[in-house]
Each structure stands twice: as C-alpha cells, then as structure tokens.
Amino acid sequence: MLELANTLSTSLQGQTIQNRVREVGINPNYWYAVAWAHDLKAGKILPIRIWNQSIALYRDSQNQVQAVENVCPHKGVAMDKGKVQGDAIVCGYHGWEFNGQGECVGIPYWNQGQKLPCAQMKPFPVQEKYGLIWIFPGDRALAATQSPPQIPEYDDPNCLMIPLGAAFKAHFSICNENTMDVFHGYLHQNLQGWFDPVLIKLGETEESILAEYRVSYRGFLTKLLGFSKDGGITTKTISIDYQYPNYINKLENVSSLYLMRLPISRTESRSFALFFLRLPIPTWLLNPLRRALQPLILHLLFLPFLHQDIEMIESEQENYLKDPQRRYVEVNPAIIAIQRLIVKQYDRYRSTDQ
Template sequence: MESTTATLNPQLTGQIVQNQIRTIGINPNYWYAVAWAKDVTADQQITPVKIWNQEIALYRDQTGQIQAVEDICPHKGVSLHKGSVKGDNIVCAYHGWEFSPAGECSNIPYYPTDQKLPRACLRTYPVRERYGLIFLFPGDQSRADSTPMLEIPQYDDPNYLMIPIGAEFESHYTICNENTMDVFHGHLHQNLQGWYDPILKQLQQTENSVCAEYQVSYSGIMTNFLGLNDSSGQTTQTITVDYVYPNYINTLKGSSFLYLMRLPIDPSHSRSFAMMFVKVRIPRWILDPIRTVLEPVIRERFFMRFLRQDIEMIESEYSHYKQDPERRYVEVNPAIIAVQRLMQRQHDRYISEQTKISSHHQPLQSQDRQAS
C-alpha cells in the first residue's frame, strides 16, 4: 500500500531538538550501500565492512560473484577477513576452518574425514552489485527480494559526467542526514562561491520520505560549472532534496543529480557513498576520451572542498553532543525536524516489529507460566 503524502508548513520557526535522536539505531530492513565494487577485488582478498555494529566480510567467489558472511568465525571468534578465499569458501586464518557461501562449515583440516563436521554456521547476508556499489540487506532476509532498491537512471546515460564521492564521518548518522537536508548552510561555503539566499518553498512527507524544495541563488564558480549562469553570471534555481529512507536524491533543474547513500557504521561513525551526475557543456566526442581524467580532477578541486567543510561542522556538532548529551539546541528549519521524525519513526517501527516477533516466539513454558 502506498504511503499518503502530507504537505507540511514550510515556515521557519524555532523548535527544541530532542537529543534522543542521537541515540537511535537504524531500520535494517532496507538495502544499504556498504562498499565500492572496485574495492572488493577478485584476488582472493576479503573486505571487512560494518553496518550498525554488524561485522561483515565481503569477498568474490570463483565466478566473481559477491558473497557476504558474518565476519566472526564461529570456532574461536576471530575476524574472518584476516583469512583467505579458497574456491568459493572463506577460510579462517587461525585454524583453517572453511565456510561455504551458504555459511556452512565445509572443512576442518585436522578433523577426521570419517566424522561428521560440527554444526558451526556463519550468518549470511543478501548482497547485490549495482551501479559500481555493493548493496547489502542487514535485516530480515525474507524481506530482501520484496524491498525495492535505489534506482539511478542516469548511471548509464552518456550525456552525464558521473563523479563518485566518498566520505567518512566521526558522527552519528542522524547528524550527517540532517546536514544533507540543510540547504541553509550555504553560509559555510561562501568562500567557495557556493549558494546563497535559500528559501524553503515546499515541504512534503510520507511514511518513508521527506521531500523539500528550496529556492537557491548561485553565482561565480557554481553557475559556471553547472552551466546555469545568465548574462549577469547569477541565477536562481529550485533544488529538490528528497530523503527516501535510507538514501538521498538531490535534483537541480535537471542539470545535476546527486544520489547519496548513507552507511551507519556504529553510533559514532558513518560513511557516505555519493554519485554526482552533471550535464557538462562539452561535446561528447571531446568528453568521452577524457572522462577518466576529468572525474578525479572535478572531485578533488571542486566537490571535496565543499565536503571537507561539511565534515568539519558535522564532527564538531557530534563532539559537543558527546561532551554534553543533555544540552538542548534550537532548530528553525522544519525540513530538519521532519527528517528527524522520519528517522525516529523508522527506528521505532523496527523495534516494534522485533518486540512482536520476540513475543510470538516466546517459549511455551514461559507463556504457560504467565497464563497461570
């Protein structure tokens, strides 16, 4: 059933931030980007990743297919990513125990061949490779196939230049997500000729999303790069910031699209995988041969300069939260409040579902004791 869209009041007004938002977990019943595909190589190496305290080992089997298993050996509890890949199996470095992609123990080098192997199993995870990324489903595996993944229609469009952008943050993921929705922080980037005079024009929400439309002015380097400038070198455009849990899609007048995927690592660390698609005003016969050279230059000299300023502010905000978790702050952007409520709602939904599952599977003996 589709969620009902509600229009919210875009008027700026002061609201006290409830700091419990910095203590919530995630709803794991979604697909999360956890690694760039190029970083999970086919040379029998194992790549460790973490999503909300779950340690996971990624590797490629003999066919190059990505496999994802729990990064903790059920024998002695050591990290499996310290081991190796043998055929389709992952091998623990400590005692050489082997586990299949299905998580089953398939070999113990020193174990009698005529005896049945012990039931030592790894948890496995649904994993898919799309858009140059590895997506993983950390929640209820029975939901993976029916849960839609992020669609990026510009990925194979030759008319766009795609710039991959990655970042790591020493911060709770909620602060990172608020920063992405917060177009009012253009003041931070004024020395980079960023944007100015933002106005929140429209704000809508559903059960799983928050969509904000801002009117924003640009000048200088931004308008030139995006090809938006008029004869005066200035322009005013509408930027749409769409948070569809757990990812962002930002759109600027059809000239650029930003897809940002957040990886909540643990309560104090987050990571982002972003793809910026820009319509560069260069003929394709010129653009195509220089794409691989142009992308890193634009990323480092343009986008990373903005991102480093954001990282500094995000980490400063989280640092002060840790020093005094009880201190209250005031927010005036209703889009930020809506994002906070959405993240809280998703967390609460997952906790509620888990509580119902636990109650349903409560041991019969315990239920009988309660009934008596």
C-alpha cells in the same frame, strides 16, 4: 504525500526530538551500500561494518560477492584474517572452511567421512549494482521486498559521473541533517556556493521526506555549469529527496546526486555518493574529456565543500557527546521532519522485531 504547506517558513513551531535522534539505531530492513565494488578484489576479504555488525565480503570462484558475519563460529576470530579458497572463506586460525551461506564445509584436521560440527556464521543477502556492494542487514525474508534506489543516470552517456566517498566521526542523523540542510550555504560562501535559500515545498511519507528549496548562484560556478555566461545571478530549484536510508537530490536540469549513507556505530558513518552532471557539451566531446574532468571536478568542487561539512558535522557530534542532555534550537521544518522520520523508522523496526 502529505503536504506540510503551512509550516514552510523557518520557525520555532514543531517539537524537536533532537536528543533522541542522536541515540537511535537503524531500520535494517533496507539495502545499504557498504563498499565500492572495485575495492573488493578477487581472492581478498574486505571487512565492513554496518550498525555494529562486522561483515566479511569476498568473491567466490564465479566472482559473485558473498557476505558472512566476520566472526568465526569456532573461537570468534575475525574472518578477514583468513583467506579465500575457491568458493570458501577460510579462517586464519585453525583453517575451518565456510561456504557463502556461512556453513562449515571443511576442517583440515577432521577425520574423512566424519560428520562436521554444526558451526554456522550468519550469511547476509548481498548484491553488486552501480559499482557498489549492497547488503540487507535485516530480516532475510524481507530482502526481496526492497531494492537499492533506481539510478537511471548510471547508464546515461550524456552524464558525467563522479563517485565520492566520505567518512564522518558522527551519528548518521547528524550527517543526514547536513544533507537536508540547504540553509548552511553560509558555510560554503568562500567557495561561491549557493545563497538566499528558501524552502518552497515539504512533503513527508512513512519512508521519505521531499524538500524543495529555491537557491541562487553567482560567479565562477554559474559559468562552469553553464547557468549564465557572465557569472550573473541565477536562481534554481534544488529538490532533496530523502528516501530512507539514502538521498536522491536534484538541481534543476543540471545535476543529480545519489547519496548512500552507511551508519556504522553511534559515532561513525560513511557515505557513498554518485554525482551526475549534465554538462552543456555534446557526447562526442564529453567522452574523451571524462577521465580529465572527473578528478578536476572532484578536487575543485566537491572535496573543498566536503571538508567544510565534515568539520561542522564532527564538531556537532563532539559537543553532543559532552552534554547529551542539552537542547539545541532547530528552526528548519525539513530538519525536524527528517529527525522525526529517522526516529519513526527505528521505532517501526523495534516494534516488529520483538
């Protein structure tokens, strides 16, 4: 990993490519989380979108998830208006049936024994893992060369998992910059979030940005998380690891956050986050408390932070759209690095896709 040690202090050095980063698309040759697995019920069709592509998800008779283009190749009707029948997805208009590979396998008014027309929907590589459904929207031949992030905490009995989904009316770059930006503790000060952030390390590869910040906490949160008994000031290291297109963030010995970003369109994004907390209590006590703690932490801790972030993110997007030529001033080298990476990943995909 290339160290950028001499550029850590907030400064005006470095070229910002901010305006272009708001217009670029995704590199689709990665696995993207697109839905919570429990939202895809047997017998139902779940429509999702990933970077302007509509995809219909359904479960076949073996409960395996299938993913096909959400457009019927007969006349273009959305497939989620239809139904699931055995292993097939059936269009709601004329009843044409398709298998998980998107091939037409039946037409209700077709003469028996006659060859079916060659009508094909695009199929997508899909998998179910960590309670999420993942799609590989790029070149099918590359799907096996990539995988969703490893999440060892998912099966760790000492961790409390809190899933959290969010939707943003904003380009994915604005959302990703918010996650990389530890300097916005200012926004969350009434929630007793972190303060005094210092960027202490920044590294960059072709596919990742790793930033480490030192931050301080005090008050209610420090007591809740067991940092300090009297709520006094505690200093911790936060590592923010953007591994395109997702985040793996860790707060020293306390928690991990896996944040999967779903870019939907130029002005819409979603996120699927799995937060793992290592609470200072034994497993025998943690297990019965799990069900009660999850909603409590979600409502007390995450949703208030998230709502504050969404307001800022969407305001940034709104003003960008009013005047896309306007230049803004960025001083955090970690943000400049992530902008550079998002643009580079898009350009890399475009250069191989010609």
